[in-house]
Amino acid sequence: MSQTTERRVRQAAIELFATRGFHGTGIRDLAEAAGLSSATLYHYMGTKEDLLVSIMRGSLERLITAAQRVTSDASDPLDRISRLVALHVFTHASQQLETRVVDGEIRALSDARRPEIISLRDAYEALWQSAIDDGCTRGQLRPSSRRVARLALLEMCSGISRWYSPDGPFTLDDLARRYVEMALGLLGAADPLPELKLEPVQEVVAVVWGD
Amino acid sequence: MSQTTERRVRQAAIELFATRGFHGTGIRDLAEAAGLSSATLYHYMGTKEDLLVSIMRGSLERLITAAQRVTSDASDPLDRISRLVALHVFTHASQQLETRVVDGEIRALSDARRPEIISLRDAYEALWQSAIDDGCTRGQLRPSSRRVARLALLEMCSGISRWYSPDGPFTLDDLARRYVEMALGLLGAADPLPELKLEPVQEVVAVVWGD
Amino acid sequence: MSQTTERRVRQAAIELFATRGFHGTGIRDLAEAAGLSSATLYHYMGTKEDLLVSIMRGSLERLITAAQRVTSDASDPLDRISRLVALHVFTHASQQLETRVVDGEIRALSDARRPEIISLRDAYEALWQSAIDDGCTRGQLRPSSRRVARLALLEMCSGISRWYSPDGPFTLDDLARRYVEMALGLLGAADPLPELKLEPVQEVVAVVWGD
Amino acid sequence: MSQTTERRVRQAAIELFATRGFHGTGIRDLAEAAGLSSATLYHYMGTKEDLLVSIMRGSLERLITAAQRVTSDASDPLDRISRLVALHVFTHASQQLETRVVDGEIRALSDARRPEIISLRDAYEALWQSAIDDGCTRGQLRPSSRRVARLALLEMCSGISRWYSPDGPFTLDDLARRYVEMALGLLGAADPLPELKLEPVQEVVAVVWGD
């Protein structure tokens, strides 16, 4: 099974699912975008839904792995939050299409396949909640509601994949720093922003997403 | 043309487009949800896309009207921002399905119909940008980037329609106040939050969305 | 739902399923034979399998009803057997295509639908077995095995639908008499064939299959 | 070309064609049942239809050969009939799947290939007709119609392949004797059944089907 062809299929699916939605993407669109006949497509995937699930699972598993690594050596809650935000910004900008699929097409999953993906997403969001909770416990954060804060923060950060363009005026580092700043403001951080080191996050990103 | 039937069709469309997406909703689903035959449906709508456009236009026009009214008698940028956030929260929570359609199904529009909706959305967002810009000019806000701040803020606020449940622990007023607080933090408001009066916003909402 | 069109669909299905088999018949063949587009077909049927099941069920239910009526007023086992054979011959010749479908396409049914049809078929065959058993008990029949006799007899009689042609040299009455004769020989009937009256069978056939 | 692999393919085809029908059997099913890839399958067969034809031809040729041998040294028509019935029973029970394919899938043949198989089948049935006719001429049989008798008799005997199970209560010898008995009854044999010797039939079967 030619690995490059499989990648082409996957990449085509990510692009089309992201821009037209799962239900808005036909098998024939997919085949054309991948440069194959629609019959050949089925050498590289199971059903259309299998392909969607595989994209989502892969994306979320990488994200969870990266989030765990990036926070494992950070004891300070503010530091953990900052790293999570930076990681999220990096991935939602540079893997813009993939993350849009993950965030936006969960409803297209059948009842049989949805739970798996939902639980991966929940596992990821639990890492954020835990960091926020710790920050509150230590008095470093003062959000009006911990849960609402998590939801608002995640929506704010995920939104990047919906508008980011590599042609824009900001580097990813720029963007990450700005989002960390906004995040801490949003969370009612008591102290001014400490100096943010992006290197640890960049390293993890390089390892997890690099080939 | 019975108005209640037309509303039933509209309501069914809002519910289905919001939960399954435009492409995931069939004409037969729509007809069944509205209690009509699929042929009868066409007495109350043009094409499926016409129905989508009409929902989006109606929603955005009401939103723009409300935003203009709510900010027309507020000269202080912080006040305008706060009112916009409160209004946005009110509508994205209480008109959750409708706003989800507006925010999420723009990509389903044909090239011919998209510009109209996009320009309505842009008009609405321009009111936010203007308030943010004014706040910066007056030195009341210090976001790292005015444009990024608008995008981040709007994503944060719109996210409510994706998770809000009326069974949750917060009243709409609660939620609005919390979001205003987070918004000002996100924007780097220099001064502490002044007392927020929700009455003007509530009045406008009652007028614009009341029947 | 135009009843004549529905009948045309049914008739087309019977003809095609009988001559090409269920799996050898395409939806497009069906549509063409019924004079419809393949989409319109679906106004008059559920799935292709639904159509098959409905044909089989209808055919078997009529057969069971007729068999019960034809034997209800015959106490003599030989008489019952003779009537069953005559009825079977009548239907398998005049409803040749339909019975061929019932007898030959059971294997095409999915596991979910097969049991219903199988139990109808079993109910019908039980009427035969009971008549044979009674004949043996009374000493009128001497087959070497009751069960094998039933199987052999039914196969012999059902075979008619596979070769009968209305252009052949025999009338249905002729054929029925000959088969009754062969059946009693096959079953080892002790006494010579009593005079066979076909009228009761013909009446039942007229009622059950007449419109 | 490994002969055992070829046999595996053939055996898989016989099993699947018999249980699902020719049109109900896919090339992939065939490949899987034979433990090959679908491409490799084509080293051992021509087209799917070639495989069907080859199975049918082989089966019918063996049957004709055996029928000729078994009747060649029997001058008495009743003896010939009895031997033909016994042979038919033996083969339709022990080669149940193969004979089911021969009897049931002729309609799946294309117009180009059907005549060959039909003429083989006709040659075989002619042997039966000839024996029946001779029996009638000599006054040993009194069927009401010679042709109908042949058709009824063959259907009765062929039916065995549709219900026989080696787990059943009868040995093949048993079954053969019972069928001969029923056959003579069906044909209106004037005299009681003479002693039936199965040995000549068994010998021919051993030679023709033995490996």
Place this chain on the structure above:
DNA sequence: CATGAATGAGCCTTCATTCAT
């Protein structure tokens, strides 16, 4: 020998839409 890769044609079914009644 064996098979991954490939495909045009076809599978059954549903799509959004129209129209005569």
Place this chain on the structure above:
DNA sequence: GATGAATGAAGGCTCATTCAT
């Protein structure tokens, strides 16, 4: 108003077959 009937186009997927390796 309302709907049965109708359809061309398209939906996702599988078909039997070929061929380079």
